[in-house]
Amino acid sequence: MSIQVIKAGILDTVQDTGRYGYQQLGINPGGVMDRTAMRIANALVGNDAGVPVVEMHFPAAEILFEETMLVSLSGADFSPRINGEEMPVHKPVCVRKGAILSFGKQIKGARTYLAVRGGWKADNWLHSYSTHLTVKAGGQAGRALSRTDRLFPQQLQPYGxxxxxxxxxxxxxxxxxxxxxxxxxxRMIQGYEFDTLTPAAKETLFSSSFTISRESNRMGYRLQGPPLITTLTTELISTAVTRGTLQLLPNEQLIVLMADHQTTGGYPRVGHLISADLALLAQKNAGDPFSLSLVTVQEAENILHRQEMDLQQLQNACNFRLAQYLLGV
Amino acid sequence: MSASPVYRIYPCGDHAITITWGNAITEAANQQVMALYRYLCERKITGVLDLIPAYSSLTVVYDLVALIKKNPGQTVYTMMESQLQQAVRSVELGTITVSNKITIPVCYDLSLAPDLSALAALHQLTIEEVIQLHTAPTYRVYMIGFLPGFAYMGSVDERIHTARKSSPRTKVPAGSVGIAGEQTGIYPLDSPGGWQLIGQTPLRLFDIDRTDPCLLQPGDEVQFWSISLTEYHQLKKL
Structure with missing residues (x-):
């Protein structure tokens, strides 16, 4: 009753919402890059929001279904196929035992999430199923999925x-x-060192286009844009950083910290992207441009609140449809 | 010790809040941080996901979605800010906080200490003098960061303060003991790193199979003692 990886992808890992409560030990939270996609993928198969999913990058793994399962893909569109036939994203799909899931090309987005009804079984380390690649713990033996790996649903639940x-x-x-x-x-809020930017740099920050560089991964996205000048002359001692923190590197370029960021850092924090916009960023690829705008903390909270209500509504609708459907079969 | 009222509170993203006592490494500021950290750990405030003590700051990471839902119509940041202010007022700095004292064996044999000779020469000291200066103080774990279990400790005797290497090594073996400026630290995992390496400990600073994966906690006190290469290999086998 499992799926088996028959061809490894470039970086496919088991993730949940992350590992909290250990940052005082330098253990970063990790977890999915795109929380919205994870929630939607889970909702489509009737799961709670936070159960483990497989986060896949392109080129993604090829997967053999050794059991019939109800699954879904959300997030990026890598043109998924089952035995060569197109499989839609953002829909629940019942896949028969013996079928093979593969991916054609990267149509949109950077990460796709594979959810199974019941959630994937994985190693739990410090109260999370997220794969911590640096210390090799959690998820699938603390590493990316490789050929012949098997993943099992936590329990096989009814499907259509x-x-x-x-x-x-x-x-x-x-x-x-x-x-x-x-x-x-x-959208970003001001960071503690925002005011150390020169007036010209502040102007540049909100009037320029920044491009995601190739040196971008689950730890952070390095950006390419016009140089930003800080008037800061003293070195900063290390302080905590968070997901979405925009640090100004010594080369006058920005980095946005993502899921696998270090817990502390010493570069000027010019801003922090708001939580509500991190899913959008997580689906951007190297070469994609974007601009920045400024909001207040209050606005950031309001935006997240509205997004949360929309997500909740979507989750409820998915649960309702699935329950109705399963009753009907 | 007297309470320093000079602090600032600021958002560290929309889901975290930081209190800072300034941009300097001082034991007094770190004591403020640790006292508040321990106070907040005991209180278990609803919605708090992480408490991250650093040299002179403490950051509280919170579950913004959960707190928004629980407190409709209120700005979560403002709530957290007033809770933090209240906590600072309530923390009794006079009370003695018990720190763990941990002794760590370090082998300063040149085969395990690629930068020791050059460091000694730079400061016009003998290798024995460097070892003596490094093992003399009781160090304070100011914070943990960079890597899981990487403890930033200080302060190193002024006579052996040494800047980081201009070009970091691509691989430093786990257990390596290093100096960077006035700080000393131990690499818990194999990793890239730029600290000046003066020895190695046979102890495992980080182990995913332990209930407490990290040997050192913020606020701990650490004393190094020098061991021979033979002892190093014996202890390493344990």
């Missing part, structure tokens, strides 16, 4: 019945994800 001939069956509803990934400037 397939008719005899079909290799997979798409359940008849789709999560409307567009509202959560509306293109626009990424």
């Amino acid at each position: 019945l397939l008719n005899k001939e079909s290799i997979f069956e798409v359940l008849p509803w789709q999560a409307a994800v567009g509202a959560f990934y509306q293109e626009g400037s990424l």
